[in-house]
Amino acid sequence: MMQKLMAAAAATALTALGPLAIAGDKGEVELAYVEWSSEVASTNLVKAVLEDMGYDVKITPVSAAAMWQAVGTGDVDGIVAAWLPTTHKHYLEKVADRVDDLGPNLDGTRIGLVVPAYVEIESIDALNAAADKFDGKIIGIDPGAGLMSKTEQVIKDYGLTDMDLVEGTGPIMTAVLGDAIEDNEWVVVTGWTPHWMFAKYDLEYLDDPKGIYGGKEQIHTIVRKGLKDDMPEVYAVLDNFSWTPEQMAELMIWNQEKRSDPYANAERWIEENAALVESWKP
Incomplete structure (x- = not known):
């Protein structure tokens, strides 16, 4: 009887503590990104959100070409660093039939x-x-x-x-x-x-009279085909993830401080923007 009571108490404690108590139990998620300050901020933020929900998240910095190739082949689950419709257009065209575009997570780039x-x-x-x-x-x-x-x-x-x-x-x-x-x-x-x-x-x-750089862009979230079926909760978070340039800039500035840890800053940002982060979760 005592063992049953202790087991029940432990289960109740885990429930009370929430996802942090079972971090990593839900499986591994892999994300790739380019080492632009904007993508360092956004990718570490998504990593922190998913790890708070109980996932083990690995993030890997690579070149833009390698990032797109990795999500196209399914070697990673997703990216939140796709600059469209201009900057990464040629990368998207190569893998369009093997990925899902979840739309913009940031507007006005x-x-x-x-x-x-x-x-x-x-x-x-x-x-x-x-x-x-x-x-x-x-x-x-x-x-x-x-x-x-x-x-x-x-x-x-x-x-x-x-x-x-x-x-x-x-x-x-x-x-x-x-x-x-x-x-x-x-x-x-x-x-x-x-x-x-x-x-x-x-x-x-500098003005661009020929319009080669294009106008304002968006940063999109791209995931591998099949993620929605394999990890519906992760897919939902990535689909819901959206913030403003001002919110991103706040986190980027924190990341530029000496000896600053982007992941720790992401956790701090989550604490200070709890309502927005909750809206990303399913």
Whole structure:
């Protein structure tokens, strides 16, 4: 009798504690992402939400091409980092019949060439004439990013023969930008919104008369075929996940603090936005 009472009490305690008490018991979820500050924020946030619900979540940073390939082959369950309809259009076309597009999780994004506000040109077609002031360089990010392929097209279509696109990473790009601003030097970088650098620095997009970068975009959630049947609760959370650029920017700024942990910040953000997070759950 005593053993039965103790078992019943333990079960009651687990129920009272909720999903945190059985974290990892519901199975493993795998998500991929590109190491843009926006996607670091969103992917860690989704990981924290699902782990609070009892899942074991693995997140893997990869190139954009590898991210799309992984969800297309079913090697990962999903991504919350699909920039559409322009930036990642060519990646989606390759896997469209093998994935489910759950729609936007964030509305109002943008990509393009970005300069400090003190730079005295306003349009991409003025870059050649000012190439010397930029040291002939456009500071880019990882070579597999859709933003980079669009920038290569920009260089070709605008005839920017005096400008070279420099490959790197998001952190390298922002470090170069910050150093240039500190020295009041001219610099042009591949940029996107939302990004914490727009909160820290006074920046402007260069006009794109040819419209190569497109207009405002959205960030979509993409999942592998079959996820809805295999893990309906996970599918529901990913389908419901949606927030604003302002909400994302708050988390991104926290992530830029020294010795800051994106996952710990995501948990803090969940605590401070509990009602919104609850609306994502089935």
